[in-house]
Amino acid sequence: MNEVIVGGMRFALDLSQPLYEQVLDQVRSSIAKGEIALGEKIPSVREMAQALKINPNTVMRAYQELERDGLTETRRGQGTFITTDAEKVRLIRYRLAEEAVDEFLAKLGSLGFTPSEVAAILRSKGGEA
């Protein structure tokens, strides 16, 4: 495993997706799961880049997207902090889940699976869905 822990968050990067997207997803996921507390400071771009051994531009892009989503805010001269707005976090978590579900159902539908077949596959996968 190529895992790194930075600022209390766990990162595992691969080449299958853009790096900035993986960083974004993994920070967002840490927030959604509550692994990192609201209002807490996250590592600086430079620290994060060094820890993950990736280009600072890549981290920067991920951070910018987090801020656009309202999940973080930068305080000049102090760094980047997780939002303190729990409702915002809840909404974003829900929105991401909904998107994933829609995409999933669309894909399975396009392969001609009925809802009950989907359920069967999910069950066989260990989810008790």
Place this chain on the structure above:
Amino acid sequence: MNEVIVGGMRFALDLSQPLYEQVLDQVRSSIAKGEIALGEKIPSVREMAQALKINPNTVMRAYQELERDGLTETRRGQGTFITTDAEKVRLIRYRLAEEAVDEFLAKLGSLGFTPSEVAAILRSKGGEA
């Protein structure tokens, strides 16, 4: 909607993904769903390109990937035909479904949803999974 029907298959292209991948996915879907019969000829590269208003090279790339997957065979000078091997189609359909499921569960998991929460969301979405 910008839909086109070609050779009994429905196509709707957008810019969110590579065109060749969309063509690939949609032909594959048609095969997986059985909308197009085994052994049947699919439209020639040029026909398809003209119908979808895209470049023949782009269609060709999709067709070559289909052949690599074993879903089609090309007969020189005659065209491109769906495989007659039903087992191969079944396997690929299953593989695609499995990939979608894995991706879905990973994403929802990374957002901190438990299996039963996932099931609840799916139910609310109209699937009775």
Place this chain on the structure above:
Amino acid sequence: MNEVIVGGMRFALDLSQPLYEQVLDQVRSSIAKGEIALGEKIPSVREMAQALKINPNTVMRAYQELERDGLTETRRGQGTFITTDAEKVRLIRYRLAEEAVDEFLAKLGSLGFTPSEVAAILRSKGGEA
């Protein structure tokens, strides 16, 4: 097996190579192996095409190449006949073998195999070479 016997020669066609080349190879091979006698008549282009369920142009092209090699001769109004020159057959057989050997050694060499490794692989393949 998708085999057809025509004029005493065995044919099995697939899509991995040009059809005309397969026809050419298989006729040549029948001659080289002595499965078809010198001076004998081979089926007409039309007969052959019908038997193999391929385009007459494809058969024609194979026959033309055979004639260019001197393995056959056409007698106007009578058809196509295997040469009666045994020496020519011997030479062509040897030339084809030599080409195959050269190509084979070149390929294995390009993969960095030593002669003794090649010999080992050949032995493991059932040839006692």
Place this chain on the structure above:
Amino acid sequence: MNEVIVGGMRFALDLSQPLYEQVLDQVRSSIAKGEIALGEKIPSVREMAQALKINPNTVMRAYQELERDGLTETRRGQGTFITTDAEKVRLIRYRLAEEAVDEFLAKLGSLGFTPSEVAAILRSKGGEA
């Protein structure tokens, strides 16, 4: 000879085969022979294209096939690198050799040569097989 050395690899292109296939074969050979170390970067698409005086798209096609075979991985924005998985290289080298052997034996067999004749020809060719 129209040879070019690029990134420690030797290239000689002709018109007997598709260019992208020749590039593919020659890079693959270099990897199989260990002429280029695992994990090493190979020349960028543009560099290679310029050096070989062919179109970047042609090089790209070769590189994509290498990646599909698992012999290389591409790091976005950084370039294309030889895999670090020695086992994968070993397997592919063996697979290529096996294919060559099978093809060779089939061809010689179709010309009616017995295994011992094949062995004799090989010996006379300088291999001591």
Place this chain on the structure above:
DNA sequence: GTGGTCTAGACCACG
């Protein structure tokens, strides 16, 4: 800078 996608258009081999 890197790889990746797409286009337009030429040319070839095969059937």
Place this chain on the structure above:
DNA sequence: GTGGTCTAGACCACA
């Protein structure tokens, strides 16, 4: 007619 290769050149996303 079919698929396949190649080019030139544009444009994009990523690091």
